[in-house]
Amino acid sequence: MVVRQYNEEIKYLEKINPYCWRIKKGFQPNMNVEGVFYVNSTLEKLMLEELRNCCRPGMSGGFLPGVKQIANVAALPGIVGRSVGLPDVHSGYGFAIGNMAAFDMDDPKSIVSPGGVGFDINCGVRLLRTNLHEKDVLPIKEQLAQSLFDHIPVGVGSKGIIPMNARDLEEALEMGMDWSLREGYVWAEDKEHCEEYGRMLNADPSKVSLRAKKRGLPQLGTLGAGNHYAEIQVVDEIFDKYAAGKMGIESIGQVCVMIHSGSRGFGHQVATDALVQMEKAMKRDNIETNDRQLACARIKSVEGQDYLKAMSAAANFAWVNRSSMTFLTRQAFAKQFKMAPDDLDMHVIYDVSHNIAKVEEHVVDGKLKTLLVHRKGSTRAFPPNHPLIPVDYQLTGQPVLIGGTMGTCSYVLTGTHQGMTETFGSTCHGAGRALSRAKSRRNIDYKEVLNKLETMGISIRVASPKLVMEEAPESYKNVTDVVDTCHAAGISKKTVKLRPIAVIKG
């Protein structure tokens, strides 16, 4: 609830440098640590306007501006460091989207919150490279887009085409990408280039409800809808030749494929089920928060542990999902070019999660601590020499894949040491919405959007025309702004810029 006038509220916010603001304690009740958010001048205006709008008399509760949500998260028990808002931050459920919060695992009061992970558990991005060049693809671009659209199930009501039964699902939930490898859907080296090697070891399918499994089974291997997509992209700009080279990106015009998808209805059900359990646990354990939607449980409690095990199973589901689509993408390309995916060098550059909670070691006040890091709409960005990143990226840092919005551009960044200190190795995830979906549907004409994409030379295959308006770039913040801010703030480094030439959406 916003209770003060804007002029009063703004006193709690302080601009530290051109890219960073701090949120002082007292902005919201019970803050244990300060908040911080990264913005440039354009994004700053949006943040403050959101706050200003909510301070006007007559505004009802329920909708909280991003800054307030960051502050509410800072009030959660066991939080250390700061509650961080990345440049793409915007209002969400309890936690803002684009919010990172870490909790000390050694503090018995520390909590875990499904809202800090997001409903779409392990929504993430995978980037494949090829040895094709734009000129190789242009003559058959339409056929290739159609082929991808035909191979990958998309949109409302779509069902997976890779045969699976309940037993397969149980195994997939437990084994993650190891299941995909066993079944022959991925190459062994794909696992190397995936966070957690594509499998969270503490996954426990028995902690997942039957309902979640039922929702998940038909959807395994589907792209989904909303802001999920598969894109054929070309390298538009290389900012860091050495780092790009390590990723196998050698030249402008090189063709890549980006897949943005998550755990579908499965992850949503796991999150929903957990929220119900935790609401009860909060009453029992006397946990108070500033917002009903910050439902949480002590990490060490039964509810907390059960959620983490179920969340890991959902994370595994998403990795199997992206792996299945990797397989289908390789098939689609292989058929069109009449070459094996191997000969097309269709390797996974990396696979990142931007809705997940991880147990990680970080230095807090000079001491090494084990933290539960919640990243909701935020991507891990580990620096060079970090033990958890693959050998080939040891000198460059972890690749960070930032998906742009439909028809704009995407970026590959790398993690930095500064990011490791300031944000526990976290950076943005994408563009973040600016316009509501209803407003987009009313103000933007879908034919206009499609025409615009056509003039830019982008082939589009979309299951739902209405989605085209909701997903139009005008509905989102500018991804370049977001990425430039991360770069300027030093929390991640621009490496490659990619431009789409074909888009497949649900």
Place this chain on the structure above:
Amino acid sequence: MDEELGGISEEYYDIPPVKYEYLDHTADVQLHAWGDSLKEAFEQCGMAMFGYMTELEYVQIKDVHTIEASADDLMGLLYHFLDELLFLFSYEPFLICKKLVITEFNTQEFKIVCRCYGEEFVIGKHPQGTEVKAITYSAMQIIDDPKDNKYEVFVIIDI
């Protein structure tokens, strides 16, 4: 199917008027539904959700299924009611509903029994709209005001 379609009389093919709309929300959508009773507002809310997933004019009534929902309070009841409808769509029978009739609406013990009329969702026959990922409690409001004859619900769904 858990009932013979032959047992339904003509009047069940009447589709009620639309008493819902979609409201602005940054990343998702807020369903606003109303009616001449709270029961009707709930039914309309369910239809609002299905209306976002496809275009209802393409949906026929070929099947009927019954769902049950229960909770500890009224908001929980609305939440679980919508969640059951979502599940009806996401798993067998993959039902997209044309009409909802709540046959039991108990606001003392918080229990709903609802007959759901529609058919199996078929890509190609039914336009693909927007996928509903989850129901949320965010900004949920239930207005139950017999004095002013105001019965409205507001629910944000995650899409």
